[in-house]
Amino acid sequence: MNVIEELEKQEIGKLSATRNIPIFAPGDTVRVNVKVVEGSRERVQAFEGVCIGRKNAGINSAFTVRKLSYGEGVERVFPLYSPTIDSIQVIRRGDVRRAKLYYLRGRTGKSARIAEQTDGYKAKLSAKDRRASEEQKKEGKKATKTKTKEIVDDLNEGTEPSASGAT
Numbered sequence: 039m040n041v042i043e044e045l046e047k048q049e050i051g052k053l054s055a056t057r058n059i060p061i062f063a064p065g066d067t068v069r070v071n072v073k074v075v076e077g078s079r080e081r082v083q084a085f086e087g088v089c090i091g092r093k094n095a096g097i098n099s100a101f102t103v104r105k106l107s108y109g110e111g112v113e114r115v116f117p118l119y120s121p122t123i124d125s126i127q128v129i130r131r132g133d134v135r136r137a138k139l140y141y142l143r144g145r146t147g148k149s150a151r152i153a154e155q156t157d158g159y160k161a162k163l164s165a166k167d168r169r170a171s172e173e174q175k176k177e178g179k180k181a182t183k184t185k186t187k188e189i190v191d192d193l194n195e196g197t198e199p200s201a202s203g204a205t
Contacts, residue, residue: 043096046096046097047096049097049119050096050097050119053119057123057125058125059118059126060126060127060128061128062089062101062126062128063089063092063132064089064090064091064092064132064134064136064137064138064139065088065089065131065132065133065134065139065152065155066088066089066128066129066130066131066132067086067087067088067089067128067129067130067132067152068086068087068088068089068103068126068127068128068129069084069085069086069126069127069129070084070085070086070103070114070116070123070125070126071083071084071085071123071124071125071126071127072084072085072116072122072123072124073121073122073123073124082124085103085105085114086103086105086129087103087104087105087106087112087114088103088104088105088132088139088142088152089101089102089103090102090103090104090113090138090139090140090142091137091138091139091140092137097119098117099117099118099119100115100116100117100118101115101116101118102114102115102116103116104139104142104143106146106150111143113143130154131154131155132152132153132154132155133152133153133154133155133156134152134153139152
């Protein structure tokens with residue numbers, strides 16, 4: 039490894055330690071909070087849109103975010119390790135099959151939508167929650183079976199079902 043790559047790696051390590059950079063890919067909707075200096079005061083401005091591409095080049099890594107503002111497409115390229123970036127939040131994960139989504143530039147409305155990535159309901163539950171919900175379901179089935187059995191027994195005996203059993 040040459041000296042420049044080594045220095046870049048150290049600098050990336052320092053910057054990653056001070057700021058949390060989430061894992062995101064093209065197709066994800068992200069909110070980038072950017073520090074903006076106006077005169078003597080500094081404020082944070084949010085830029086929310088779809089990530090249409092990433093350039094992974096060490097310290098020079100960058101990503102492009104596209105949004106529609108008042109009907110006009112606005113794209114902005116952010117250097118990933120820039121000190122002007124306050125934070126990056128992933129709003130939703132998109133399900134795409136391309137690394138660069140430049141085809142979105144020519145689309146508006148429904149054709150510009152990106153499907154959301156889903157893992158299904160079971161994948162969202164942790165193993166502990168899954169076991170608890172299965173046990174709850176079994177208990178509910180047992181209670182229903184016993185209540186049904188009581189009603190059937192009452193009917194077979196020729197008496198009216200108990201008031202607690204009928205609703």
